Amino acid sequence: MLKWGISHLITATVVLLGVIHWNSTSYASQPPSMASPLADPSPYVLYFPVIQKASSPIQAPVLKWQNAGCYSSWCETGWYASPAVADLDDDGSSEVIGAMYSVFILDGADGTLVRRIDPAGDRSWPSVVVADRGKPPKIF
Incomplete structure (x- = not known):
């Protein structure tokens, strides 16, 4: 069991397995997205910026994959929008x-860049919005 008394920042795309409980998301710029990007029906919480504060114990998460959006010289760490999940x-x-800074499309199963x-x-x-328009997908 982990007990976090201060804010923690993870500057990477993170998929966590299981249920996470926390007292406040007041430090987060956007709420997490809830989805199951993998083939199994397990519950996942998707974060682009993970900023959470908790004063009660939470179970240690299981990292399924991460993608930090790094280049050879710098990383894109100014993540303000929540991710979306869609086929x-x-x-x-x-x-x-x-x-x-860029729009990333990642494989939901393993996090590789598509x-x-x-x-x-x-x-x-703004957060990413995906809608079925009856036409091929388009990113605005």
Whole structure:
């Protein structure tokens, strides 16, 4: 059992297995996304920025995979938007879509990079939204 009395910051995409309980998310810029990006039906909590504060014991999480969005010279650590989970290519497996400076599409099963899109401007502030429009997926 872990007991966290101060804020902790993980600057990576993290998929946690199991249930996490905490008293406050007041330090987080966006709420977590709840989904099951893997083939099994286990509950997952998806975070792009993980900033949580807890004063009661929580069970240690099991890290399934992580993708930090790093380049050879620097890492994209200004993550302000919550990720989305969707099957973008209709292959029966979910992808995780997240935005910070770039928009990342990651394989939900193992976290490998499927595609990175570098939009004009600086960083992405709003959360990613995925909708079925009856047409091929489009990232705005």
